[in-house]
Amino acid sequence: MSEPFLVAQDLHKSFNEHKAVDGISFTIYKGEMFGLLGPNGAGKTTTIRILSTVLEPDRGDVTIGGYSVRHKSDAVRRLIGVCPQELALYEELSALDNLVFFGRMVGLDGRDARAQAEAHLELMGLAERAKGRVDKFSGGMKRRVNLAVSLMGHPELLFLDEPTAGIDPQSRNNIYETIAGLRGEGMTILYTTHYMEEADRLCDRVAIMDGGQIIAMDTPRELRGQIGPPDQVTLEDVFLRLTGRSLRDMKT
Amino acid sequence: MDNFVRPLLVVLLQVRIYLQDRADLALSLLLPIAIFALMYGAFGETQFHGTAHVVNDDPRGNHSALLIDRLEEVDGLDVQLHSASDADSKLDRADLLMVLYIPEGFSGNLTSGEQARLVFRQRGNGGDEGQIVAGIVRGVAEEMAQEFQVRSQVSEALAGSGMDQTHIDVTVQGFLERERENPTVTVGEDIVGGSPDLVNKFLPSIVTMFVLFAITLTARTLVEERKKGTLERLLTTRLSVGQLFVGKFLVNLSRGFIQALILLGLSYAVFQMFTPLSFIESLVLAVIFIAAVSSMGLIIGSVARTEDQATWIAIFFTMAMVMLGGTFFEIPESGVLNVLSKMSINTYANDAFETIIAEGGTLADVGLQMVVMAGVAVVGLVLGRILFKVMPGGR
Numbered sequence: 205m206s207e208p209f210l211v212a213q214d215l216h217k218s219f220n221e222h223k224a225v226d227g228i229s230f231t232i233y234k235g236e237m238f239g240l241l242g243p244n245g246a247g248k249t250t251t252i253r254i255l256s257t258v259l260e261p262d263r264g265d266v267t268i269g270g271y272s273v274r275h276k277s278d279a280v281r282r283l284i285g286v287c288p289q290e291l292a293l294y295e296e297l298s299a300l301d302n303l304v305f306f307g308r309m310v311g312l313d314g315r316d317a318r319a320q321a322e323a324h325l326e327l328m329g330l331a332e333r334a335k336g337r338v339d340k341f342s343g344g345m346k347r348r349v350n351l352a353v354s355l356m357g358h359p360e361l362l363f364l365d366e367p368t369a370g371i372d373p374q375s376r377n378n379i380y381e382t383i384a385g386l387r388g389e390g391m392t393i394l395y396t397t398h399y400m401e402e403a404d405r406l407c408d409r410v411a412i413m414d415g416g417q418i419i420a421m422d423t424p425r426e427l428r429g430q431i432g433p434p435d436q437v438t439l440e441d442v443f444l445r446l447t448g449r450s451l452r453d454m455k456t
Numbered sequence: 457m458d459n460f461v462r463p464l465l466v467v468l469l470q471v472r473i474y475l476q477d478r479a480d481l482a483l484s485l486l487l488p489i490a491i492f493a494l495m496y497g498a499f500g501e502t503q504f505h506g507t508a509h510v511v512n513d514d515p516r517g518n519h520s521a522l523l524i525d526r527l528e529e530v531d532g533l534d535v536q537l538h539s540a541s542d543a544d545s546k547l548d549r550a551d552l553l554m555v556l557y558i559p560e561g562f563s564g565n566l567t568s569g570e571q572a573r574l575v576f577r578q579r580g581n582g583g584d585e586g587q588i589v590a591g592i593v594r595g596v597a598e599e600m601a602q603e604f605q606v607r608s609q610v611s612e613a614l615a616g617s618g619m620d621q622t623h624i625d626v627t628v629q630g631f632l633e634r635e636r637e638n639p640t641v642t643v644g645e646d647i648v649g650g651s652p653d654l655v656n657k658f659l660p661s662i663v664t665m666f667v668l669f670a671i672t673l674t675a676r677t678l679v680e681e682r683k684k685g686t687l688e689r690l691l692t693t694r695l696s697v698g699q700l701f702v703g704k705f706l707v708n709l710s711r712g713f714i715q716a717l718i719l720l721g722l723s724y725a726v727f728q729m730f731t732p733l734s735f736i737e738s739l740v741l742a743v744i745f746i747a748a749v750s751s752m753g754l755i756i757g758s759v760a761r762t763e764d765q766a767t768w769i770a771i772f773f774t775m776a777m778v779m780l781g782g783t784f785f786e787i788p789e790s791g792v793l794n795v796l797s798k799m800s801i802n803t804y805a806n807d808a809f810e811t812i813i814a815e816g817g818t819l820a821d822v823g824l825q826m827v828v829m830a831g832v833a834v835v836g837l838v839l840g841r842i843l844f845k846v847m848p849g850g851r
Contacts, residue, residue: 253688256692257692258688278694281692281694282694285692286689288685288688288689290685291685292685292686292689293684293685293686294469294684296473297469297473301472305465306693308462308465309465309693309694310693311458311694337476
């Protein structure tokens with residue numbers, strides 16, 4: 205196994221009385237694709253917000269590339285890229301302008317930002333619409349731009365928070381292939397999704413969260429093996445067994 | 457180097473977004489022009505123009521006719537004759553606030569050497585226009601009285617000299633007319649600073665009130681960023697919160713400055729109410745005031761979580777500061793209101809703009825006001841940054 209790249213230790217985060225993250229610890233190794241699964245309100249997005257330096261944990265710490273998110277957040281931000289669950293784009297501007305702007309924000313100079321922006325839009329199948337305003341794009345195209353922005357600066361660690369939620373199959377497939385390609389290039393990725401078969405196929409290991417805690421963590425095959433022959437059960441079976449079948453419409 | 461470049465990139469981004477929204481762009485540029493047009497309509501008439509409402513109960517008297525003629529000769533003054541009953545009923549209904557009554561026997565009394573008396577009937581103080589008209593009427597009446605005394609004394613002095621009375625009257629009349637046309641004593645206005653234009657009384661308040669809109673706009677830029685999700689995304693990049701604040705601050709400073717430039721520039725071009733120096737000094741003041749207001753907007757943007765919250769908090773502060781800043785009414789020299797007014801940034805801005813625009817002062821005369829406004833700008837930026845950190849979800 206390669207060297208640890210992200211080490212989270214005893215993370216806690218509460219909002220008023222609600223414990224969103226309740227003492228989780230895990231390690232992601234360099235080049236690994238790590239899936240974070242859980243029902244709505246399990247604490248996945250809060251965890252990503254802590255890991256990406258947006259939120260400070262109430263207790264515990266995370267080191268990324270050896271830097272603490274509490275004490276060296278500037279250094280951490282040089283290593284990460286974040287694709288948030290909700291679209292985070294300037295929709296009045298073109299796709300290219302969005303990518304170039306965020307490229308400049310992650311430290312690229314103008315020429316590199318433009319070159320990378322064009323390459324990423326090509327990768328996402330959006331080269332021909334590079335100069336189109338984002339607010340004129342379909343939901344799937346916006347999702348692809350959202351992912352492309354997070355790749356600017358070639359981050360060493362990429363956080364993908366449900367990047368394929370609610371989009372058409374073609375866009376989902378494009379994103380899926382892109383993520384598979386990034387994984388193949390050795391990028392370290394933390395991935396959350398509700399699509400269990402995606403996690404099963406893409407992730408080296410997955411952690412299942414519920415109620416702010418990690419209730420299981422292993423390779424998809426090992427997790428499947430916990431409830432039956434690994435080739436006959438799915439990760440979704442494991443997920444439902446561990447988290448129950450009750451609906452989770454709680455406030456996140 | 458990046459510390460300077462990133463805020464500028466935020467500025468450029470905001471400008472591009474601003475230029476994309478044609479309606480927003482048009483409104484923000486048209487607003488100062490619209491305000492100027494209103495100002496021009498309201499105050500564009502530089503000379504006083506009023507009406508003297510007169511009831512002449514001495515219709516056959518030559519002196520009453522002369523008084524009315526003289527009033528009609530006054531520049532900017534119209535004379536409107538009313539019957540007594542018409543004037544009384546209009547005064548009762550407050551359609552008129554002041555009426556000049558020329559009583560019966562006015563001319564006869566003057567001719568016979570008795571005291572002749574004019575009467576003003578007015579509601580309350582007669583209104584601003586009524587008081588000005590009354591002052592003009594008094595001046596004309598005193599002039600006529602003096603001329604009448606001159607005629608009487610000359611006639612008296614020459615009585616028994618054998619000179620023809622008609623010749624005396626014509627000669628004296630000619631002398632008096634020459635004196636009226638070319639008076640021995642004249643009064644001139646030597647403007648040593650500022651502008652004599654009526655608009656200078658109102659421009660400072662209009663400028664400060666207009667600039668205060670920047671509070672809402674600044675607060676909204678931060679909240680809009682939060683709503684789009686781009687704020688959180690920016691916080692995961694190498695852009696620091698301080699750089700983000702500086703960028704947002706500079707954007708709003710620039711926008712406010714362009715609007716103030718349009719408003720003050722049009723005032724300069726149309727009303728000729730600035731010297732080149734006082735125009736530049738006014739722009740300097742505008743920049744400092746916009747800086748103070750923008751940083752207050754950042755405080756609100758750090759606290760508010762929705763655009764509605766930002767807008768209403770900003771409106772509350774804007775209205776409070778406008779009220780306490782003496783924009784709509786005079787603040788007393790002492791008392792609680794005076795103390796409260798010191799807490800309004802508008803008070804200092806209004807004082808400073810009045811000093812430069814209306815009183816012909818210089819920046820040296822408004823040092824205290826500039827220091828207070830600049831202080832608010834700096835403290836506002838720091839406080840906004842602290843609030844951004846301590847508010848839920850802040851960093």
